[in-house]
Amino acid sequence: MKYLKYITILFLLHNWIDTSAQQAATIVVKGVITEEPVDSIYLEVMVPMGTWSFPNSSRLYKAAWKEQGTEFRVETYDQPVYFYLKFGSRVVAGNLIETNDRLVVEIIGNELKYSGYGSFKNSLADRFRVMSQLDMNKLKLNDPKIIKNEYEIQDGTTLLKIEQLNSAKDSLSDILYSMMLADLIGENYNKTTYVTKYIRGGEMSPFIGALKKYRIPRLIVQIKKKLLKSENAAFSSRFTASLVQEYMFNSFFKKGLPFDYSQTFNHFLELPEGLLKERILFYLIYKNKRLNDAILSIEKGRHHIHNPLFTEVLQALGKAYSKKTSLQNYSLANVQGEKYNLSKLKGNVVVMDFWYTGCPACPEMVPHLYKLEQRFQGESVKFVSVSIDKDGDKWTKSVASGLYTTEEGLHLYTGGDGGTHPLIKDLFVTAYPTLLVFDKEGTITRIPRDPRLDDRQDLVELINELLFK
Template identity: 25%
Template sequence: MNVSIKIYYLIWVFLTVLLSPPLTSCAQHRNKETISINGKLEYLTNEDSVNFTMYDSQSCTITSSPTLKTTRRINDGKFNFVIYDIKNPHHLDIGLPMSDGSSRSTRFLIEPGDSISISYIKDDFVFEGKGSTKYSVANTIYKSMLKIGSSKSSILDKMKRSDSLAMRCFEVLELNKHNLSKEAYEILKMDLIADITLRKLIHPLKYHSLSNEEVITVLNNYENPTWNRKLENEIKFSKSLTYSFQYVYFLLEEFKYYFCQKNEETYSAKKCYSYFYRTYSGVQRERIIFYLLKYSINGTENTDELVDRALLWFKNPKYRQEILDFRRRSLPGVTAYNFKLTDQNGKTRHLSDFKGRVVLLDFWFTGCKNCIDAHPYIDSLRTLFKNRDVAFISINWDKTKNTWLKSVSSGLYTATTTTVSTINLNTGNTGDKHPVVKNYIAGSPGAPTFRLIDKRGKLLLNPKDPRGDKGVDMAAKIEAALK
């Protein structure tokens, strides 16, 4: 080898070594993208299992399906769960068996690099390892949340008690702030604000569990220490907002059921769109309005104009595609999805079998308390429209046939028998992943969900949940469709 070639070779070797990353950096990168959760609970047997359901907090899909759902069997009281290639915060539901035979599901915030060990000491879960502070805080908050709104005193006393519990939760978060990443702290704070205010204030207003007098008292005399416009302004520019889907959902619900009522305004999706478009900007505004359209696109209002406006400025291509896809199959006037399902007698049914009749679809699952609460109103409508061209189709998404049939027989969720005007259907072992659910429900499958279809098989504007107005809107929309 001549001298010049040797020199070039040495230079090449030198540059290769100099510019190559250290061997440890790849391993470090992999560790940062991995989450490990293991536990040893002495009371568990090999018959037990732990359920893990993970949600991408920045998911753009309109169905908001879990990105991962799995079960780990117990082996000698131990379990282990590892997730690879995690690049941003997620939310993880962990379903753990309890020592008394019951089960408990708790939602945790997880970050790349977490390495958690779970044990059970003195009747409580203990979390140790890298990132464990988030889990300990979430566990403390979970136990406090169970007490929110449980008092039977006056409405203002009930609110004050809830506020006292809430402030303790915020204190726990603040005390542990130095052991949390800035992002984790902000996300946990937003999740906490959302969870507390939804439980103690928004849901009672939404589901009419307060008397008219209590509503007036709350709107005129209650000052919320855990949420106000000043706090909203402090948070609105945080990038972490895009990771807390609970907080985004809360913002929309708060505007609808508190802000509008307090200011004696009638809610509309258009008014909500204008408010958040005006008061937010950037990715935060896009995230909020995407979810507004997600929850409104097959709601009780025509949102076609709002969708067109949003598509002019949406930058996220996934948001655009999801909205376009769902609009193509879910807006009023679109031909309704022609499902194929089996009724309780084993007969195959299609939506097309009911052409020439107005159809009300009622989606539910066993254990859904809201479905039980809504059923008496649906039952009254069945009586009201008896012997008219209306089909009441109950669609259940229990995966187990026996569970479904037992619930049908109970009469709590639907009529006990399939007749000419009342049809009980089930999605089989696909559960809420069946195409009928995907095609009729925008967002995470929730129940009860109602869809109205005209005599030609076209989608109509959705009726309001009958729990809110005792079925008045639903009856009016069915009557109008019969003409």
């Protein structure tokens, strides 16, 4: 019996090793890049249930760029996952990889040509992406008079894509077909968010009026209902996000009501248990910006979320939102190269801006910070700029340029630790720019709304609230 036990363990271990060895694919990238000099290329592959918006949900590979072909051998999984390539400032996104694929991606000008095993699904996905881009180039969503017509144009494109996908169904695995179909449906429902991105918190009533008569085509609604019963649909990040956006659009935006996070979270708590529910609840918790609601939803979500990738992030979020994470416990480097202990800021409301050199969106925060500094001049408010640059010389040049931060305030950086500095990890800063506000004891009370979306209104209210607390 003892020997049988050992034989069983060896058999299971052998099977695990064999399975792991098979879970791989090869991607070869070649071509000619003329826009800018490129010496290396990055390949990012998502893990199952992952997204590009939170940490540890993808694996990053780097290799030297070779026009004749840069080859990556990557870990894959039991279901298709997304990958994207980055060379220089150019990103090629939205492609799919499966175990045993040997995909060749050739760059020809601004176009991609796929060949090899696994090329069919990527050519199809690329065709869909081009169709979407053509639609987006025509959209005039800032004009409420024609918005209903623009939505209907996108619906027509989605129906055409579904027809093409159904024609190719026999050439795709069941799980891949479900994922691609869910992506198309998710992309269609997500168009309801484009309006809010365009008007940036401005007058909504003309848009609400224009969309009251808009109806999503019946076929798209029927497909969505079927996908809700499919576990495979949970692997589509677009689909899960779109379910939340659709609920918000119908329950709040179209009625002219403010968004109610608790109502939204409780609505999705009613879904049947499974991967789809886990992913939606996690999405809501991760995207939430109100501290009290976040802590409550983390506690509720723990009873329904079991995926290890999600639970790991929830634990980190819980720590970041807790009172135990205080500025008193951290030090950063200043422009003189000295360690600056953040405990020196005690007694002040602290507005902390996180950025890095080369961040495309970070300069957008500077005008708002400048106006905030003027507004709270002479008050017990300290503005702190924190860069995750590893190179001190590059950081000081960026500070001096005024592109990423204002002249006033305290300028600090994480030094050689970069984005792995304990402050960055404990506060769970994963996107840039990020703006956090700390009370006079150095703890977060809640996370403010992005000042670019409401012209600093929520941020000003929070600072005033903490000043007179």
